[in-house]
Amino acid sequence: xxxxxxxxxxxxxxxxxxxxxxxxxxxxxxxxxxxxxxxxxxxxxxxxxxxxxxxxxxxxxxxxxxxxxxxxxxxxxxxxxxxxxxxxxxxxxxxxxxxxxxxxxxxxxxxxxxxxxxxxxxxxxxxxxxxxxxxxxxxxxxxxxxxxxxxxxxxxxxxxxxxxxxxxxxxxxxxxxxxxxxxxxxxxxxxxxxxxxxxxxxxxxxxxxxxxxxxxxxxxxxxxxxxxxxxxxxxxxxxxxxxxxxxxxxxxxxxxxxxxxxxxxxxxxxxxxxxxxxxxxxxxxxxxxxxxxxxxxxxxxxxxxxxxxxxxxxxxxxxxxxxxxxxxxxxxxxxxxxxxxxxxxxxxxxxxxxxxxxxxxxxxxxxxxxxxxxxxxxxxxxxxxxxxxxxxxxxxxxxxxxxxxxxxxxxxxxxxxxxxxxxxxxxxxxxxxxxxxxxxxxxxxxxxxxxxxxxxxxxxxxxxxxxxxxxxxxxxxxxxxxxxxxxxxxxxxxxxxxxxxxxxxxxxxxxxxxxxxxxxxxxxxxxxxxxxxxxxxxxxxxxxxxxxxxxxxxxxxxxxxxxxxxxxxxxxxxxxxxxxxxxxxxxxxxxxxxxxxxxxxxxxxxxxxxxxxxxxxxxxxxxxxxxxxxxxxxxxxxxxxxxxxxxxxxxxxxxxxxxxxxxxxxxxxxxxxxxx
Amino acid sequence: xxxxxxxxxxxxxxxxxxxxxxxxxxxxxxxxxxxxxxxxxxxxxxxxxxxxxxxxxxxxxxxxxxxxxxxxxxxxxxxxxxxxxxxxxxxxxxxxxxxxxxxxxxxxxxxxxxxxxxxxxxxxxxxxxxxxxxxxxxxxxxxxxxxxxxxxxxxxxxxxxxxxxxxxxxxxxxxxxxxxxxxxxxxxxxxxxxxxxxxxxxxxxxxxxxxxxxxxxxxxxxxxxxxxxxxxxxxxxxxxxxxxxxxxxxxxxxxxxxxxxxxxxxxxxxxxxxxxxxxxxxxxxxxxxxxxxxxxxxxxxxxxxxxxxxxxxxxxxxxxxx
Ligand SMILES: Cc1cc2nc3c(=O)[nH]c(=O)nc-3n(C[C@H](O)[C@H](O)[C@H](O)COP(=O)(O)OP(=O)(O)OC[C@H]3O[C@@H](n4cnc5c(N)ncnc54)[C@H](O)[C@@H]3O)c2cc1C
Ligand code: SF4
Numbered sequence: 001x002x003x004x005x006x007x008x009x010x011x012x013x014x015x016x017x018x019x020x021x022x023x024x025x026x027x028x029x030x031x032x033x034x035x036x037x038x039x040x041x042x043x044x045x046x047x048x049x050x051x052x053x054x055x056x057x058x059x060x061x062x063x064x065x066x067x068x069x070x071x072x073x074x075x076x077x078x079x080x081x082x083x084x085x086x087x088x089x090x091x092x093x094x095x096x097x098x099x100x101x102x103x104x105x106x107x108x109x110x111x112x113x114x115x116x117x118x119x120x121x122x123x124x125x126x127x128x129x130x131x132x133x134x135x136x137x138x139x140x141x142x143x144x145x146x147x148x149x150x151x152x153x154x155x156x157x158x159x160x161x162x163x164x165x166x167x168x169x170x171x172x173x174x175x176x177x178x179x180x181x182x183x184x185x186x187x188x189x190x191x192x193x194x195x196x197x198x199x200x201x202x203x204x205x206x207x208x209x210x211x212x213x214x215x216x217x218x219x220x221x222x223x224x225x226x227x228x229x230x231x232x233x234x235x236x237x238x239x240x241x242x243x244x245x246x247x248x249x250x251x252x253x254x255x256x257x258x259x260x261x262x263x264x265x266x267x268x269x270x271x272x273x274x275x276x277x278x279x280x281x282x283x284x285x286x287x288x289x290x291x292x293x294x295x296x297x298x299x300x301x302x303x304x305x306x307x308x309x310x311x312x313x314x315x316x317x318x319x320x321x322x323x324x325x326x327x328x329x330x331x332x333x334x335x336x337x338x339x340x341x342x343x344x345x346x347x348x349x350x351x352x353x354x355x356x357x358x359x360x361x362x363x364x365x366x367x368x369x370x371x372x373x374x375x376x377x378x379x380x381x382x383x384x385x386x387x388x389x390x391x392x393x394x395x396x397x398x399x400x401x402x403x404x405x406x407x408x409x410x411x412x413x414x415x416x417x418x419x420x421x422x423x424x425x426x427x428x429x430x431x432x433x434x435x436x437x438x439x440x441x442x443x444x445x446x447x448x449x450x451x452x453x454x455x456x457x458x459x460x461x462x463x464x465x466x467x468x469x470x471x472x473x474x475x476x477x478x479x480x481x482x483x484x485x486x487x488x489x490x491x492x493x494x495x496x497x498x499x500x501x502x503x504x505x506x507x508x509x510x511x512x513x514x515x516x517x518x519x520x521x522x523x524x525x526x527x528x529x530x531x532x533x534x535x536x537x538x539x540x541x542x543x544x545x546x547x548x549x550x551x552x553x554x555x556x557x558x559x560x561x562x563x564x565x566x567x568x569x570x571x572x573x574x575x576x577x578x579x580x581x582x583x584x585x586x587x588x589x590x591x592x593x594x595x596x597x598x599x600x601x602x603x604x605x606x607x608x609x610x611x612x613x614x615x616x617x618x619x620x621x622x623x624x625x626x627x628x629x630x631x632x633x634x635x636x637x638x639x640x641x642x643x644x645x646x647x648x649x650x651x652x653x654x655x656x657x658x659x660x661x662x663x664x665x666x667x668x669x670x671x672x673x674x675x676x
Numbered sequence: 677x678x679x680x681x682x683x684x685x686x687x688x689x690x691x692x693x694x695x696x697x698x699x700x701x702x703x704x705x706x707x708x709x710x711x712x713x714x715x716x717x718x719x720x721x722x723x724x725x726x727x728x729x730x731x732x733x734x735x736x737x738x739x740x741x742x743x744x745x746x747x748x749x750x751x752x753x754x755x756x757x758x759x760x761x762x763x764x765x766x767x768x769x770x771x772x773x774x775x776x777x778x779x780x781x782x783x784x785x786x787x788x789x790x791x792x793x794x795x796x797x798x799x800x801x802x803x804x805x806x807x808x809x810x811x812x813x814x815x816x817x818x819x820x821x822x823x824x825x826x827x828x829x830x831x832x833x834x835x836x837x838x839x840x841x842x843x844x845x846x847x848x849x850x851x852x853x854x855x856x857x858x859x860x861x862x863x864x865x866x867x868x869x870x871x872x873x874x875x876x877x878x879x880x881x882x883x884x885x886x887x888x889x890x891x892x893x894x895x896x897x898x899x900x901x902x903x904x905x906x907x908x909x910x911x912x913x914x915x916x917x918x919x920x921x922x923x924x925x926x927x928x929x930x931x932x933x934x935x936x937x938x939x940x941x942x943x944x945x946x947x948x949x950x951x952x953x954x955x956x957x958x959x960x961x962x963x964x965x966x967x968x969x970x971x972x973x974x975x976x977x978x979x980x981x982x983x984x985x986x987x988x989x990x991x992x993x994x995x996x997x998x
Contacts, residue, residue: 034799545987546903590817599793599817612907667905669980
């Protein structure tokens, strides 16, 4: 199905957070810390306040009141401590954006700077074991004896991979527009992945009852997780609006987005694998080292894929975190699975080579009966089918495993495979359906962040009601609508779709109105392991003269339950794969060890794939029937596409060039240096 | 962004007359306006020279004169450029994106500033932006900075692709200014950083580029090749513009210029000298490349540019010779 809002988007009529016409609007511009650690001695705002159009300067000098529950990055100006370079330490509100920006430049912040530490290493004395990792998984797990498994193995590998700081780059910058009405109700137009959760967070931060806050996010230009939880600009807009008694708008610049809207933690991951003479795993150990800020703990669940992927008598997965003088990492497409599967699936390839086995066969051989970490049965699992179908389409049978031998002029050619996985979960949501002038109005506070959520919900409602999609109107993106889970964890469609489906069922009872709240239904879901799986195959060309790597073909085969709409699904899969290609070959934010903060904070320096980088990208799927998921029988597909891509490409680079790069991104420098 | 005045110049002389301290000429604005937004450039007034009648490409005997206001797109598409100076057309097309090239002018392209990340960030030190403040790139993010001709003050690179081809072609840059008219042969327009990295070129305040004149194309085939980690819309890690004229296996003439390696489009004169008059063999190409790169002073994160530049020189010459 084509996007319902496609036309309003391409004609510029779709309204994004910063675009709502609000009378008397004013503008806030943040002042960011220029030290990486220290204490604010004084904020001198006199010159700024004297500038034309300036209405207020907010800072820790006179901390605007927030509730004691205000937390972490949202507790703006509540403390004088600077936790990282780029942190918001003050803000100017003025009649125009230009005036606010000009005045922000003359706010003088005096610091008592302290020595900073922004360097992640496996030797860091501050490494610790967080209580849990996101979103509540145990930090360390295991069974069996890894050392014994390794000792008994015919083949072992012990390898370390690193991934850099990565940033989401949604097209729409983070923006918020807030105002308070006469009754003290707060209205926030926000670039947000969840109106309900956004409302709750903002209400908690300001100590307001939930029904005193309304968050509207009808159109969101991408998020990938960076708009998943409320970001500081929304709190700042609301705070500033209260201060000046007028609506306040903030649209972050791309540079500011790099500083204050979260990023994927860099990781260092050590993998130790052992296999017996037949290739069956005897041990699997995955330890991930990562960072968080001193503001709050964010523990990416990088080592969790080992709990899902392969059967082994001895398993250990562990996470270690260090709190550095950096911004708080946050959600980025497939947090955990994406970096974790890069390492695990690269290591599986290394193990296949070490054991003299085909990497597809090695994975098939170790496909488990039940979920290795929990022992639970899978609701469905078709990794083997994906591998086989991909192998067939990629002519894998005729592949010569020998690395570094295929050449086309300057180009060395290689192929690689990796598996993908992502949990298939759902969360409670509510929905309402009503008849309206012969049409059907569906209401739910879901979010369409460019994924096609509005469209697929229309389709679900139309199919359930047995009417044509153009008779169904789906209203989303507003916290005044029935509460819904946010667009995250690939749970959107499963969560909202369940509620819409049930509401439509309920509607059919009297043909007037239908209500649903899926909390009870979901609480009764059986204890099963629910995951989508996939296999990605890459063909790469590595230039022997220049070290350039080009991906000449990328194929993803996914088993993700019932695919509800081919057009929408394809764009999710290939979007994820494209982002995975960026991770493999080019994406990297540079941590400035000397001054703290990040460098390369724009799209000229932080490279994401251009069209020319993805000439041949293909996503296909195997239909799965799984009754244990939700009424649609679907698994989330927003994130699985990015999982495994970097490993497939890295494995193909090894096959092409004959040496392994274990440090992303795989740039020409890393290809060339070991060759010469 | 600082407030500024804007004026459109009526003629080159008018532009120069309007110039006073704090003035900057505005071409397509694709670099200057970005730098103004970042607070790196803070002109009091802009004199727009993109609408001057300097937008023609004219043949003059076996020479070609390109007006400074010609758009990059138009230069690359011009039949005479494509047929006689294919290296130049390719270099221009290898740069930026279609949209940027539609706006960018020849004058602006030559005078675009470095892409060094510290230079673009006013909250960090940088000798080029704030003389005497230091060069954090030397210890920091220098992965795409210079290996040749850099100094302890600055290791920036000049990012233009077009300028590399112009350096190889021996183009002449025509300038008018408060001190009168001048002609500056490429690669002499740009200068090495030394201890005054704030100066990119030999131009004096108020100097306006009016045209670029190309001498007759070098005999023999030519190539422009650009290496980058993504397939388009990225600045060069290293690029090469080269032409080779052979007679009976002997090198009669040879032009080699490198991009992405220095504060200037780097004319590889040592390599050229090593080759001219000698046999065009693989060993000779390698020896020439190595002679040039003996001058390289790489830093830890850009050391890969040395083998990359060497490979590119050798491979490009091999291709030209075959
Ligand atoms: C995202 C991005 C990617 C890019 N990638 C590449 C790339 O891969 N390769 C590449 O080569 N370039 C690249 N560019 C740079 C682009 O080529 C330059 O921005 C462009 O050529 C500048 O031309 P302009 O006319 O817009 O110059 P302006 O921005 O108008 O001016 C640049 C400078 O030249 C001065 N100036 C302009 N005209 C004259 C004149 N006639 N006389 C004297 N001074 C003058 C201005 O005062 C200013 O200092 C990229 C740019 C962007 C934004
Ligand atoms: S290399 Fe040059 S431009 Fe970059 S920081 Fe150093 S002085 Fe500045």
